Structures are given as C-alpha cells and as structure tokens.
Amino acid sequence: MDDKTQVTVSWVPDILDKPNIVVEVVYALAAKQKLLRLSLPYGTTVRQAAVQSGMQAHFPDLDLHNSPLGIFGKAVSKPDERVLEEGERVEIYRPLIADPKEVRKQRAAKAAQAKAEDAAQ
Numbered sequence: 001m002d003d004k005t006q007v008t009v010s011w012v013p014d015i016l017d018k019p020n021i022v023v024e025v026v027y028a029l030a031a032k033q034k035l036l037r038l039s040l041p042y043g044t045t046v047r048q049a050a051v052q053s054g055m056q057a058h059f060p061d062l063d064l065h066n067s068p069l070g071i072f073g074k075a076v077s078k079p080d081e082r083v084l085e086e087g088e089r090v091e092i093y094r095p096l097i098a099d100p101k102e103v104r105k106q107r108a109a110k111a112a113q114a115k116a117e118d119a120a121q
Contacts, residue, residue: 020039020041020042021039021040021041021042021044021084021086022040022087023038023040023044023084023087023089024037024088024089025038025049025053025055025092027055027058027059027092034055034059036053040052044083045081045082046079046080046090047069047079047080050069050090051065055092067093068092069092070090073091075093
C-alpha cells in the first residue's frame, strides 16, 4: 500500500446547509394594513424581503427600493446589508405627513388659546 493517502475534502458553505427562514413583512396606511408571511432563503436581506414580499401589488405607490425599513419597531440603517433571522418582522415605513415638532407646537398653541378663551369668559 502507498504511504500517500488520498483525502477528499468537501466544503459546503453554511448558506447551503440552512433551510429557508420564515419572516413577516408589514405595511400600514391609516385605512389599510397588510401583513405577509414569507419563506425566504437563509441570507436574505431586509430590503430583499421587502421587495420579494409582493407588497407593491397591494400598495402600487409604494417604492420598496427606497422606503425606510425596520425590524420590530427599530429602523435598520443598512437594509441592503442586514441579513434577516427566523421569525423577524420587517416593517416598511412611510414618510411622515407632518413634522412631529410642528404638530406639537400647533397643538400647544391651540390648547393655550382655548385656555385663554376660557379664562376670558
């Protein structure tokens, strides 16, 4: 028998060993909300899940390639890089209709005016 033993090493990347993951993608407007459950390949990013969800079929004006995204209420700064994990919920955020600071100022001014009117009576 020969002193040289032939060894064959087979390497399979982790991504091929792992099954699909199940995640949810959600989007909501004041009058309509949609939650979609998806089975996606391990290694799918937040942005890929949003695009692959088909959410645009339900909300045609939605721009999934540029919309801000988050997971469980926390914004994801790099959705094109952040890989999803089993059971996570991707949230598609919509632009604010009004600046929250301005809305608070208007509400405070209205309350102050109502208080002044009550005091004058």
